[in-house]
Amino acid sequence: MQGLKWGMAALLAAGFAVPALAETTVLTNLTLIDGVSAAAQPGSAIVMTDGKIAWVGPMSGLKTPKGATVQDLAGKVVMPGIIDSHVHIGLMHDVTQDEKYFTPENVNADLKQYAAYGVTSVQVLGTDKDFVLDLRNQQRKSRPSISRVFSAGQGAVIKGGYGGLVGVTQPIATPEEGRKLVDEQAAKGVDFIKLWVDDERKTIPVKMPPPVTAAIIDEAHKKHLRAVAHVFYLEDAKELIRQGVDGFGHMIRDQPVDKELLDMMKAKGVWMVSATLSREMAYSLAMMPWLNDPFFTRGVTPGTLDALRSMAREKAVVLGPTRFPGLPYEKKVFFDMDRTLVQAIENWQAMVNAGVNVGMGTDSGPNGRFPGFNAHEEMQMQVLAGRTPMDAIKSATADNALWLGDKSIGTLEKGKWADLVVLEKSPLDDIRNTQMISAVFIAGNSVPTIWQTCRDRPLSACTTGSSTEPPHMPY
Numbered sequence: 501m502q503g504l505k506w507g508m509a510a511l512l513a514a515g516f517a518v519p520a521l522a523e524t525t526v527l528t529n530l531t532l533i534d535g536v537s538a539a540a541q542p543g544s545a546i547v548m549t550d551g552k553i554a555w556v557g558p559m560s561g562l563k564t565p566k567g568a569t570v571q572d573l574a575g576k577v578v579m580p581g582i583i584d585s586h587v588h589i590g591l592m593h594d595v596t597q598d599e600k601y602f603t604p605e606n607v608n609a610d611l612k613q614y615a616a617y618g619v620t621s622v623q624v625l626g627t628d629k630d631f632v633l634d635l636r637n638q639q640r641k642s643r644p645s646i647s648r649v650f651s652a653g654q655g656a657v658i659k660g661g662y663g664g665l666v667g668v669t670q671p672i673a674t675p676e677e678g679r680k681l682v683d684e685q686a687a688k689g690v691d692f693i694k695l696w697v698d699d700e701r702k703t704i705p706v707k708m709p710p711p712v713t714a715a716i717i718d719e720a721h722k723k724h725l726r727a728v729a730h731v732f733y734l735e736d737a738k739e740l741i742r743q744g745v746d747g748f749g750h751m752i753r754d755q756p757v758d759k760e761l762l763d764m765m766k767a768k769g770v771w772m773v774s775a776t777l778s779r780e781m782a783y784s785l786a787m788m789p790w791l792n793d794p795f796f797t798r799g800v801t802p803g804t805l806d807a808l809r810s811m812a813r814e815k816a817v818v819l820g821p822t823r824f825p826g827l828p829y830e831k832k833v834f835f836d837m838d839r840t841l842v843q844a845i846e847n848w849q850a851m852v853n854a855g856v857n858v859g860m861g862t863d864s865g866p867n868g869r870f871p872g873f874n875a876h877e878e879m880q881m882q883v884l885a886g887r888t889p890m891d892a893i894k895s896a897t898a899d900n901a902l903w904l905g906d907k908s909i910g911t912l913e914k915g916k917w918a919d920l921v922v923l924e925k926s927p928l929d930d931i932r933n934t935q936m937i938s939a940v941f942i943a944g945n946s947v948p949t950i951w952q953t954c955r956d957r958p959l960s961a962c963t964t965g966s967s968t969e970p971p972h973m974p975y
């Protein structure tokens with residue numbers, strides 16, 4: 501024994517890697533939703549070795565490797581880890597958004613929370629500080645135990661206009677500055693380029709003009725990066741498609757989409773990356789109906805809950821005006837939000853029916869949209885808008901992985917990372933069952949679920965709710 505120890509120490513000192521024993525966990529007797537097949541497959545098993553799926557198939561074909569840990573998941577359903585393709589991280593303390601909260605600790609807490617809700621990957625759209633890219637690079641060299649990050653670095657905001665994060669994004673004014681920004685982001689190694697094209701219902705007198713958007717999209721393509729745009733207006737969306745934009749970060753909401761737009765999106769393969777229906781819904785509510793739902797309350801701080809439950813907030817939301825951080829403009833739009841929500845849902849249906857590529861994204865992170873929680877809302881709203889639960893799940897897993905261009909995640913197939921969610925009941929029977937989270941694995945690591953979480957408090961402070969309780973929210 502002594503000799504062996506010394507021998508390994510000598511090898512390590514000499515710089516040789518010592519092959520570690522393979523670590524294998526086998527999940528048995530589960531119902532599999534693999535993200536590829538048309539139907540769920542009862543009586544399945546998954547072999548996870550060193551964080552990857554080494555084998556998946558029917559129990560009859562299972563050969564349990566020697567020394568493997570076996571977990572019997574009889575009665576449970578396993579689906580791929582959820583991917584949210586539009587989030588922002590590290591923004592908030594309670595209900596206050598400020599760049600000063602963008603710390604590694606807060607980012608880590610958000611990514612831990614996404615994981616707890618079964619969201620095993622997130623795409624951050626344009627408000628990241630540079631250390632997020634370091635974190636992402638570390639994740640890609642290891643087996644993370646928090647949500648995987650895809651980052652658009654710092655997105656493009658027009659000077660005096662809407663979007664970005666004050667203190668992180670540096671607004672631009674000209675096509676040349678747009679190209680320079682893209683070059684800088686590409687040099688940092690971002691995964692995407694984000695741009696904001698909006699004037700918040702004409703309450704802001706500046707909107708990114710076509711020559712600037714064209715320069716940003718063109719430069720992104722020169723750097724082999726795809727460009728994803730925040731949009732609101734139909735005409736802006738069409739112009740951006742003509743300029744070659746690759747995806748939209750929100751649904752078009754000013755008017756019904758027409759055949760011309762749908763045809764353009766299909767012909768050029770433009771994605772509706774994130775319809776953010778749950779965001780539009782959150783904006784249309786004076787008082788949120790989930791403030792006593794443990795699936796929600798476990799993931800937010802007591803300060804957040806107190807603020808959201810206050811009459812003062814309800815009054816402020818309804819009567820507005822809301823100030824834009826860092827801008828001298830105000831909006832008073834609550835009266836218009838119901839219409840916006842309905843328009844977003846109708847346009848979403850039109851895109852799905854036309855066969856446009858659609859992902860699943862929420863724009864959670866900023867005030868009123870909650871990391872992890874919103875992803876479940878978003879899938880429920882897709883079903884409310886007429887999709888099958890299976891299609892909603894695929895948009896949030898396999899399809900989002902396709903958008904991200906990452907072949908190692910999104911489905912439960914041999915060779916992929918073992919990023920998966922174990923559910924007590926089938927989400928195909930009721931999409932709300934995605935909330936009945938029994939376990940979450942990222943790269944084969946079991947991580948705490950929302951039912952084992954009590955954000956910023958000791959676990960004992962959260963006494964309500966469990967994975968086996970039926971979902972509370974009646975949509």
Ligand SMILES: [Zn+2]
Pocket residue numbers: 586587588625749863
């Ligand atoms: Zn956003």
